[in-house]
Amino acid sequence: MSEWHTVTLEIPFASHKHALYAKQTIEVDAELQPQAVKRTLDVKDNILIGTFNTLTVRLARLTVNAFLENVDLVVRTLEAFSEEADKGR
16 A cells, blocks of 8 residues: 655745635646545635645655646736735725
8 A cells, every 4th residue: 555645835925815815726726636646725824735645756746846836826916916806895
C-alpha cells in the first residue's frame, strides 16, 4: 500500500473577503486525478489554507505548482479589479 504525502500551504490575503474569493474561485476546478490527489481548501481570517494529499511526491509538486499558479492569477485579478468590484456592492 502506498503512503500519502501531505503538503499544507498558508497564503495570506489583504482581507478575509479576498481569501474567500480565492477559495471559491479555485475550488470550482476539480482535481484531474481524484483517486491520487485529495485537496482541501479552507479560509481562516485572511489566510487561504490549501492541504494536498497525494500518492507520490511528483504529484505533490505538480499539484502545488498548479495551485500556486491559480493563486497568482486570483491575486493579480484582485489587484486589478477588487476596488471597482467592492464599490459596486
